[in-house]
Amino acid sequence: MQPNGLLYKITTTMKSKILFVLCLLAGLMFINAGLDKFFHYMPVPKDMPEKMVKVGMAFVEIGWLMPLVGAIEILGGLLLIFSRTRALGAIVILPVLTGILLANISMAPSGLFIAFPLFAIILWVIIDNREKYLPMIRK
Numbered sequence: 001m002q003p004n005g006l007l008y009k010i011t012t013t014m015k016s017k018i019l020f021v022l023c024l025l026a027g028l029m030f031i032n033a034g035l036d037k038f039f040h041y042m043p044v045p046k047d048m049p050e051k052m053v054k055v056g057m058a059f060v061e062i063g064w065l066m067p068l069v070g071a072i073e074i075l076g077g078l079l080l081i082f083s084r085t086r087a088l089g090a091i092v093i094l095p096v097l098t099g100i101l102l103a104n105i106s107m108a109p110s111g112l113f114i115a116f117p118l119f120a121i122i123l124w125v126i127i128d129n130r131e132k133y134l135p136m137i138r139k
Contacts, residue, residue, distance in 0.1 A: 019124065023080045026121045030077030030093060037070030051107045072096055080125070087129035090122050097122055
């Protein structure tokens with residue numbers, strides 16, 4: 001049974017507006033992070049754990065890795081902003097976000113206050129668009 005009352009319409013409209021704002025903010029954060037990988041305009045925090053600095057330096061030594069991650073962050077961030085491409089953006093950015101989350105869990109727990117909400121937003125987008133992914137896994 002499909003609810004079609006006024007309360008359902010208000011709730012659905014409010015949900016889509018909240019999701020748009022969250023995806024806009026997450027998308028802009030990913031675009032900013034991706035652009036920083038090319039232009040290096042954000043300073044490295046002074047209190048960053050030594051393990052995290054070593055990993056960052058190793059990533060820089062692999063010349064193609066940071067531009068690849070930056071390009072994926074920019075592309076994923078742009079795709080997240082627009083509702084038509086949001087489902088694709090969530091899937092594109094999920095591997096990068098998983099790496100960010102695992103790195104913060106294991107080396108820099110102070111960054112989890114940003115990583116967990118971003119992960120929750122992407123998870124919400126994936127769950128909200130689950131019917132778009134089903135053809136990929138059905139026989």
